[in-house]
Amino acid sequence: MTAEATNIPAPKRRSLYQLDARTRRRNASETRFRAYGVAAIAFGMIALAVLLWSILGQGLSAFTQTRIAMDVTLDAAVLDKSGKRDPVELAKATTLAYGKILDQALVKQATDKGLMPEGLSAKDAAGILSKEAPAQLRRMVLDNPALIGTTVQIEALANGRIDGLLKGRVTMESAKLDSNVSPAQLVLAQNLKDAGLLAKSFNFDFITAPDASEVRPEAAGLGVAILGSLYMMMIVLVLALPIGVAASIYLEEFAAKNWFTDLIEVNIANLAAVPSIVYGILGLAVFINFAGMPQSSPLVGGLVLTLMTLPTIIIATRASLKAVPPSIKDAALGIGASKTQTVFHHVLPLAMPGIMTGTIIGMAHALGETAPLLLIGMVAFVRDYPAAPPEGFLDPAAALPVQVYNFTRRADPAFLERASGAIIVLLVFLALMNVAAILLRRKFERRW
Amino acid sequence: MSIGILTLIVIALAAGGFLLGRQIAVGKVAGDIRKLHSLPGYYGQTVFLFTAVPALLLMLGWLLVQPLLIHERVGAMIAPEDIASGSSASLVMSDVRRIADGLALIEAQGAAIPADAGTVREALGRVGVALGTDVKPSVYAAAKAYGAMSATGGKAMSVAVLVLALAGFGFAIARIRPAFRARNVSETFVRALLIGASSVAILTTLGIVLSLVFETVHFFKVYPFADFFFSLTWNPKFGGGSDLGIWPLIWGTLYISLIALLVAVPVGIFSAIYLAEYASKKVRAVVKPLLEVLAGIPTIVYGLFALITVGPALRDWFAQPLGLGSSSSSVMTAGVVMGIMLIPFVSSLSDDIVNAVPQSLRDGSYGIGATQSETIRQVILPAALPGIVGAVLLAASRAIGETMIVVMGAGAAAKMSLNPFDAMTTVTVKIVSQLTGDTEFNSPETLVAFALGLTLFVFTLGLNILALFIVRKYREQYE
DSSP states (O other): OHHHHHHSOOOOOOOTTSOOHHHHHHHHHHHHHHHHHHHHHHHHHHHHHHHHHHHHHHHGGGGEEEEEEEEEEOOHHHHOSSSSOOHHHHTTSOHHHHHHHHHHHHHHHHHHTTOOOTTOOHHHHHTTBOTTHHHHHHHHHHHOGGGTTSEEEEEEEBOHHHHHHHTTSOOHHHHHHOTTOOHHHHHHHHHHHHTTOEEEEEOTHHHHSOOOOTTOGGGOOSHHHHHHHHHHHHHHHHHHHHHHHHHHHIIIIIOOSSHHHHHHHHHHHHHHHSOHHHHHHHIIIIIIIITOOOTTOHHHHHHHHHHHHHHHHHHHHHHHHHHSOHHHHHHHHHTTOOHHHIIIIIIHHHHHHHHHHHHHHHHHHHHTOOHHHHHTTTTSOOOSOOOSTTGGGGSOOOOHHHHHHHHHTSSSTHHHHHHHHHHHHHHHHHHHHHHHHHHHHHHHOOOO | OOHHHHHHHHHHHHHHHHHHHHHHHHHHTTTOGGGSSSOHHHHHHHHHHHHHHHHHHHHHHHHHHHHHHHHHHHHHHSOGGGSOTTOOHHHHHHHHHHHHHHHHHHHHTTOOOOSSGGGHHHHHHHTTOOOSSOOOHHHHHHHHHHHHHHHHHHHHHHHHHHHHHHHHHHHHHHHOOTTOOHHHHHHHHHHHHHHHHHHHHHHHHHHHHHHHHHHHHHHHHHSOHHHHHHOOOEEOOTTSOOEEOSHHHHHHHHHHHHHHHHHHHHHHHHHHHIIIIIOOHHHHHHHHHHHHHHHHSOHHHHHHHIIIIIHHHHIIIIITTTTSOOOSSOHHHHHHHHHHHHHHHHHHHHHHHHHHSOHHHHHHHHHTTOOHHHHIIIIIHHHHHHHHHHHHHHHHHHHHHOOHHHHHHTOSOOOOOSOTTSOOOOHHHHHHHHHHSSSOTTSHHHHHHHHHHHHHHHHHHHHHHHHHHHHHHHOOOOO
């Protein structure tokens, strides 16, 4: 017994300043744990940065477009054979005729200034113009027939490949393998650029023009898509806000605790978690197949997005109704207001900032939603602007996020630039909405 | 009369009713409103509500029901032999609708409506309505009937709505007496409207379930049940004879979701813990909103990110050097990008849960000498575990239902392989591709999308309910 007792080594005398192995291990594990946390956050931040950087890097160039400055003589003998400037007669001159005029003007200009590279035929030289350029010139002339017979200075849209040359997407090496553009054409473009005739400028058409066909990425714009998204947001606001607020008021202030209330509660909780594509199936089956509403119309899109946004708005509204202190209700009831008066005259106005914030955030969510819109036919190629509301709600339209998807499905790499550019437009809208929501909250939020 | 104008008329009538009702009420007591049961505005309000609400509801109901009735009647007029092979009744009906619209257009331009079916196509072409084929006589008759019925229906609706609005108007005006309990009546009315608004949630769920179930039943009538659930091949063909086994899709969905969760769960939980336990107020104020920006970015942006940045990068740096494939769309691409999307989802839910653990638990742990990380691992995480598991399940349900990232990042080939750099496909991708294709609506190739939708709905619903159940059952009750 005593022997054993003496066998126990006396505790080592050590300084508090000297850490033992166990403490060091524990401290190391503490440091490691913290490092994991920092690494996790760094991963998130880096992912965000790379995401934004890759979209901005790809997309910003969509806001500039290459154009070729030239003098075009609008020959009356070709464009207006009758000579009467009659709009009906003028409309008979097709884009083909305008195309020839443009081609000749370009070749003449290049030859006169000695910019034509050797061995490039006139037809190939004219190929650096966009196929959309004649249509634009035609529209210009039809709007203003007085131009016929004069020489106008215009800036014609250049082909997407030439645009790519200025943006670094197309090089001499890639042109050798490309059936759509030849190195000689690039030389001509380079010569024109050196002469100051071919340059990039701000591309307002990207925001206002409609979509363009597969072979003319340089002309594709977001006009119809922005308009379609705007129409849908109008419908969502008009439907989701009143219905959502009414439902929240009922559930928060009036509903008795019974099976019906529970049923509604369970439904709202589940709808908030239903995948968005299921709403698309609902829209297709109920609104289009059952009720016979027109495909790819903002009305159907707006209805689907409304149903999708409702749970978000209801949850936000209920939270802000709940935040109004009971003392205010008690005071109103105490001086003889009815329950309805209390809610509509006192609780609702005080909860309004929170409701607006929730609504804006819900709408921002709806604006970016793509999947359900694919199913209700919004992928269709739409070139015509929808009419003004309310008739326009039934016209086919595109939507901003769906337009992005459409761009990515086309073969020409120039459309990827357009897709990223469209995302920038979408993100700008979303950022504006979120900033508005934050400002509203800052300005009106009350702490009780 | 267009619906917009009709609505405006009804609302104008109701607004006039409000003013008139108020006026009458005040007039009945010769301006001494103390003798009224309610404030004068409530008398006006009853007139407004009784005029506008029933009329507008009738209009809404009419708009929903009329197309169905007409559809049924007109559908019966089309001779069965006029439905060409490879076509279907619904396609012919959409032709009927287009012809009817075109005829209305011709009429609006003041031209004569073609007498027989042979010249219809040409006449419609002149007003810009292009038809694929010549019009058969029975289809043309159906189109004319369709146009006539729609026109009559529209007129009848206008009349009915206006009559109902006027009736409500008269009824409410006639009821105004000083003793009339106008406030109680209008408050009851408003409450009924509030209940109606809340029922939209039930109707939506009902709509989702019914549309999915009906079309799925439809699908199983034309495609064998067992093949859908037990076949391991997915190979839709245009001409029929497709293999529509669901397993390759489920495999792709689960594989991608698994990778997404492998990214999102550790990153999300660690950042939530760091933000809740270690970060200074300043860091928190900067990092938390930035993480939430990730949550506010639409999924299409993540899809594009997968397509143009992550996909090519993974292919060039990992898949090709390792000899695992040369496709830029792959399970890995979609999984990683989806994981990034889910980080804020996991982190903000976990953040709330970690913050909800009471300070006394931490203090107790520190008091017996534990370090901060030991406290977190041995006290806080066990206490927060049910909530975190719930959050992960919710994230999983999100991942399974996600569409755009997989449409743009995962590829379209339905196969079951273990290689994460292979392109695979998911349930949502196939819903999109089957419903946006040009196949005929009643073919199994299209209808399968509804069966897939139902599967997806049941899956995500199950996960959500499970998450809720775990949170409820195992939540620690403090205080």
